[in-house]
Amino acid sequence: xxxxxxxxxxxxxxxxxxxxxxxxxxxxxxxxxxxxxxxxxxxxxxxxxxxxxxxxxxxxxxxxxxxxxxxxxxxxxxxxxxxxxxxxxxxxxxxxxxxxxxxxxxxxxxxxxxxxxxxxxxxxxxxxxxxxxxxxxxxxxxxxxxxxxxxxxxxxxxxxxxxxxxxxxxxxxxxxxxxxxxx
Numbered sequence: 562x563x564x565x566x567x568x569x570x571x572x573x574x575x576x577x578x579x580x581x582x583x584x585x586x587x588x589x590x591x592x593x594x595x596x597x598x599x600x601x602x603x604x605x606x607x608x609x610x611x612x613x614x615x616x617x618x619x620x621x622x623x624x625x626x627x628x629x630x631x632x633x634x635x636x637x638x639x640x641x642x643x644x645x646x647x648x649x650x651x652x653x654x655x656x657x658x659x660x661x662x663x664x665x666x667x668x669x670x671x672x673x674x675x676x677x678x679x680x681x682x683x684x685x686x687x688x689x690x691x692x693x694x695x696x697x698x699x700x701x702x703x704x705x706x707x708x709x710x711x712x713x714x715x716x717x718x719x720x721x722x723x724x725x726x727x728x729x730x731x732x733x734x735x736x737x738x739x740x741x742x743x744x
């Protein structure tokens with residue numbers, strides 16, 4: 562059993578391990594979950610192998626229920642290589658949407674990053690059509706810094722042409738998080 566990097570009220574955040582493959586495949590093979598993911602939906606075989614791949618990548622964290630160690634999500638946390646800034650991303654099993662787990666995991670990562678890693682700033686981007694993700698970022702205490710028009714193209718249309726999407730940029734500073742905690 563992997564040791565938790567940190568815990569929240571209901572969740573354990575740890576590194577991925579190969580035994581996460583079945584639970585992780587539930588997430589990666591769901592078209593609704595992966596609709597806004599750059600990698601898209603995974604075929605089952607590739608999804609099963611992905612947990613082992615992420616176990617070797619320091620940017621990814623498994624989100625599990627502490628009561629039964631069921632993997633319900635993934636956090637992405639990448640050093641942006643400039644002045645203490647990191648980027649956060651997340652993907653959660655649709656069966657656990659609407660229960661506050663994603664918000665709890667994201668806020669937990671903020672606390673861990675700001676208090677233990679001495680991170681200065683955390684950023685996130687969301688497709689402007691991904692209203693669930695935007696609501697989560699705002700509820701987590703992040704502020705919108707802008708919108709990048711036709712910023713990225715992860716998909717192609719029926720003619721094979723790139724489809725450029727608009728992305729909202731969000732951020733939170735350590736000082737903002739600490740001030741929010743003090744209230």
